[in-house]
């Protein structure tokens with residue numbers, strides 16, 4: 001007799017689940033067969049974008065089987081619980097030491113893992129605010145009008161400034177000035193400046209800001225005014241690139257005495273899976289004691305200064321695996337090929353009539369991203385928003401978005417080249433770009449939707 005049940009359950013159990021929508025508004029009353037729910041959910045998730053074709057994100061979309069296994073081993077480990085998981089705590093500490101070495105820390109390194117660069121920059125910023133407040137108080141000066149100075153920054157700095165009541169003095173872009181220039185920066189700083197934040201790999205175009213030049217300008221400012229303004233480097237992407245693929249770059253890290261803290265995203269070019277960032281301070285004195293909380297209720301004395309309490313440990317363990325497994329040679333090779341492929345794409349995209357390359361992904365200039373725009377003054381018959389839209393039909397996410405300041409009216413387009421985006425993929429993308437442009441030229445578009453009108457997320 002034929003059975004009416006399978007590995008997924010009996011037909012009577014399966015059928016209602018397959019013919020009814022999953023709960024959307026009401027918490028379900030009963031239980032459901034986990035295999036069937038797994039099947040339905042995994043199929044629903046196919047509607048998400050395909051991460052291999054997501055050239056908008058800075059985050060890694062390729063992980064080895066060993067990393068997956070380590071993440072599995074660590075699924076029940078809570079990073080905060082250092083008493084219960086001392087070996088994981090030890091591994092986090094080793095990562096901090098290795099990063100301190102990579103970024104030329106002069107003394108005993110102090111830092112922590114975070115959930116990403118957003119939390120890391122928040123911690124770096126809080127430390128700067130507290131240090132500035134202490135200095136002002138000691139001098140009998142007011143502490144109610146702090147400001148920070150930066151170029152066109154990622155949204156995390158706007159959040160930091162808003163949450164902590166800090167005036168954000170953002171130097172926006174103008175033609176020929178895509179990065180924060182030292183002289184423009186100097187016009188913005190004063191004794192209420194808690195710090196200046198240059199970015200190693202500006203989110204909009206990937207270029208490295210001139211950290212050394214900014215540091216020299218602040219040295220000169222201090223010599224003239226006596227005001228000592230520290231630097232925090234947002235090295236979300238560049239912190240894991242410049243040391244490997246641009247070792248002769250002018251110092252941008254703790255080699256500059258004025259650099260008091262650095263953040264970077266382990267889950268970007270650190271090659272770790274999503275959910276890990278890092279912040280390091282130059283010296284223990286740069287991390288105010290008031291920001292360090294001591295926890296005793298998990299056993300032992302645990303100093304903590306991250307914002308979240310509980311957090312997954314797997315990403316930190318996987319990060320350590322990557323450091324050991326790749327070493328300097330591996331990171332140099334992996335990121336070196338990303339730069340090479342970016343430059344190849346830039347050459348091809350730059351040869352399209354009416355396209356102008358803003359950053360070609362050269363390692364001396366910035367991160368392996370290619371950014372382009374359309375030349376001004378002629379009617380191209382389509383916009384980069386149209387091109388982005390057309391490429392989505394083939395599954396590619398290649399965002400178009402405006403820059404800032406005087407360039408806020410103009411559209412730019414970007415691809416991030418990361419591990420896993422090989423020459424074969426690059427050729428497929430380039431063929432699709434050329435085909436999409438040929439179509440758009442044959443069928444000129446009239447509407448020019450902004451990202452807001454498109455309702456899209458633009459990764460800035």
Ligand SMILES: Cc1ncc(COP(=O)(O)O)c(C=O)c1O
Nearest residue numbers: 058116117118154156203236265
């Ligand atoms: C320069 C810069 N800083 C900070 C961030 C935020 O990083 P995370 O996504 O790790 O929080 C990003 C993200 O793209 C970035 O590009």
